[in-house]
Amino acid sequence: MIELLYSPFAEFDFMRRALVGVIAIALGGGPIGVFLMLRRMSLTGDVMAHAILPGAAIGYLFAGLSLPAMTVGGLFAGVIVAVAAGLISRFTALKEDASLAAFYLLSLALGVTIVSLRGSNVDLLHVLFGTVLALDDSTLLLLAGISTVTVLALAVLYRPLVVECVDPTFLRSVSRAGTPTHLIFLGLVVLNLVGGFHALGTLLAVGLMMLPAAASRFWSSDITMMMILSVLIGIASGFGGLLLSFHAELPAGPAVILTAGAVYGASVAFGREGGLLWLAWPGKHLEA
Amino acid sequence: MSLPSAAIRFDEVTLGYGRRPAVHHLDGEIAPGSLTAVVGPNGAGKSTLLKGIVGTLRPLEGRIRLTGASASDAPIAYLPQAAEIDRSFPLSVYDLVAMGLWSRAGLFGGIGAKNRTRIEQALAAVGLIGFERRPISTLSGGQMQRALFARLLLQDAPVILLDEPFTAIDAKTTADLLGVVRRWHDESRTVVAVLHDLDTVRRIFPQTLLIAREPVAWGETEAVLSAENLLRARRMVEAYDPHAAACERGAA
Numbered sequence: 001m002i003e004l005l006y007s008p009f010a011e012f013d014f015m016r017r018a019l020v021g022v023i024a025i026a027l028g029g030g031p032i033g034v035f036l037m038l039r040r041m042s043l044t045g046d047v048m049a050h051a052i053l054p055g056a057a058i059g060y061l062f063a064g065l066s067l068p069a070m071t072v073g074g075l076f077a078g079v080i081v082a083v084a085a086g087l088i089s090r091f092t093a094l095k096e097d098a099s100l101a102a103f104y105l106l107s108l109a110l111g112v113t114i115v116s117l118r119g120s121n122v123d124l125l126h127v128l129f130g131t132v133l134a135l136d137d138s139t140l141l142l143l144a145g146i147s148t149v150t151v152l153a154l155a156v157l158y159r160p161l162v163v164e165c166v167d168p169t170f171l172r173s174v175s176r177a178g179t180p181t182h183l184i185f186l187g188l189v190v191l192n193l194v195g196g197f198h199a200l201g202t203l204l205a206v207g208l209m210m211l212p213a214a215a216s217r218f219w220s221s222d223i224t225m226m227m228i229l230s231v232l233i234g235i236a237s238g239f240g241g242l243l244l245s246f247h248a249e250l251p252a253g254p255a256v257i258l259t260a261g262a263v264y265g266a267s268v269a270f271g272r273e274g275g276l277l278w279l280a281w282p283g284k285h286l287e288a
Numbered sequence: 289m290s291l292p293s294a295a296i297r298f299d300e301v302t303l304g305y306g307r308r309p310a311v312h313h314l315d316g317e318i319a320p321g322s323l324t325a326v327v328g329p330n331g332a333g334k335s336t337l338l339k340g341i342v343g344t345l346r347p348l349e350g351r352i353r354l355t356g357a358s359a360s361d362a363p364i365a366y367l368p369q370a371a372e373i374d375r376s377f378p379l380s381v382y383d384l385v386a387m388g389l390w391s392r393a394g395l396f397g398g399i400g401a402k403n404r405t406r407i408e409q410a411l412a413a414v415g416l417i418g419f420e421r422r423p424i425s426t427l428s429g430g431q432m433q434r435a436l437f438a439r440l441l442l443q444d445a446p447v448i449l450l451d452e453p454f455t456a457i458d459a460k461t462t463a464d465l466l467g468v469v470r471r472w473h474d475e476s477r478t479v480v481a482v483l484h485d486l487d488t489v490r491r492i493f494p495q496t497l498l499i500a501r502e503p504v505a506w507g508e509t510e511a512v513l514s515a516e517n518l519l520r521a522r523r524m525v526e527a528y529d530p531h532a533a534a535c536e537r538g539a540a
Contacts, residue, residue, distance in 0.1 A: 038377060038378070156395075156396070159395055159396070160395060162377075162379070163387055163390075165374060165377055166373060166374050166377045166379055166384070166387075166424075167372065167373045167374070167387070168372070169344070169366075169368045169372045170366075170387060170439075172344055173342050173344065173364065173365075173366045174362055174390045174391060174443075175390060175394075175395075177395060220378075221378040221423055221425075222378060223378050223379070226378065
């Protein structure tokens with residue numbers, strides 16, 4: 001029985017690589033997801049993930065399924081959409097959610113069109129849903145590099161990020177760090193999505209970011225603890241999802257996200273901080 | 289404590305949104321170390337005035353300057369009207385109050401033992417001992433206001449701006465927090481507070497600025513809060529005129 005848990009990884013190189021890949025994604029994506037959630041930008045992450053698609057598609061159009069071309073294309077497209085959506089909401093009457101929705105639809109349509117110009121349906125599926133079971137050395141290095149940069153950058157930006165979430169007016173009154181912090185943070189989001197995109201595809205890349213973060217909210221009301229939990233949940237989901245896909249012969253990327261979804265569902269039901277079970281039976285009230 | 293007191297100088301200041309003035313033609317000075325109440329009807333431009341002093345809103349015309357405190361790198365501590373804090377954020381009272389150390393600790397600086405003592409003292413001064421580990425989501429309105437005053441204490445700024453600090457706050461808390469305001473005054477900090485309760489203004493604040501889109505009266509509280517002045521302030525129109533022409537005053 002126990003053997004089922006480790007034998008796929010012991011036997012197959014591609015499973016080991018996939019595991020390393022999802023661990024790297026979880027390390028960077030978890031804390032980013034927590035901040036996205038606390039800044040009420042959960043859907044922004046989703047939009048950015050789609051925004052990467054046309055850029056990656058253009059890279060693909062010129063160079064085929066090449067890692068550097070698609071990475072650079074994705075980074076460019078993500079940054080352009082992040083900045084453009086921010087500018088439109090800041091300088092016109094349109095609110096940020098509406099302008100993001102517009103960008104997300106355009107990006108998805110444009111990306112799918114560009115990929116179809118040259119490739120087959122297999123390539124399209126590859127771009128949309130990733131290839132977690134076919135990670136080569138350079139992709140793994142890219143993923144590990146991105147999570148390293150992310151963790152270091154978050155450590156540096158931690159204080160202004162938190163203060164800007166809690167009390168933006170206060171931060172503006174004591175420091176000019178607010179806007180640069182926000183921009184660097186958006187950059188990190190794009191970077192992580194580009195990394196996640198290689199393994200899980202544009203549509204699911206945001207899954208290992210938001211689902212562990214949302215689940216962790218149900219277990220802790222301390223932000224440090226939430227970040228640690230989100231990383232652990234992400235790693236566990238990656239591990240569980242890969243096993244599930246191996247034994248049940250399911251596609252790997254969706255299996256990973258489904259496992260994360262199961263953890264999220266369990267957290268909603270049983271979580272100590274506002275889970276449904278605790279809401280339904282809170283116990284008798286205390287004396288003070 | 290001897291701080292370099294700061295004066296706030298207004299040179300024909302007009303503040304507003306778009307081309308619509310919320311306050312116009314404000315000219316004068318809030319003296320260093322003074323305790324000034326800003327009074328006026330709703331929509332008179334009181335909050336706008338404070339935003340202008342903090343610098344989050346640039347004047348349409350004129351200039352607002354701090355004199356005497358330019359050496360200090362965080363000269364102004366500002367308490368906006370309460371609603372702008374994300375109360376659902378998982379943060380403890382201690383951490384919220386510790387934000388006040390920003391000018392000393394900055395982006396990366398540590399908070400040493402000495403500053404921990406300051407945080408304890410600030411919490412004690414506003415009567416929040418025992419609340420350190422409580423998440424801010426569990427605070428009542430009054431407790432939150434006490435925490436924000438503790439944060440202002442830590443900011444240790446020569447100029448302190450308070451925007452309706454006692455709205456929806458009970459008498460006991462108001463009295464405690466007014467004690468903090470008096471202490472700031474005794475330390476010769478320049479304090480400006482937007483208030484609605486004229487009794488409080490008469491009791492505590494020696495100086496008053498009465499505004500209604502433009503200054504109505506400014507000076508000693510008793511003289512400013514005369515029945516005649518208050519009536520004049522009330523008559524000023526709140527709704528703006530959609531066909532308003534460019535203001536000619538001060539152009540000559």
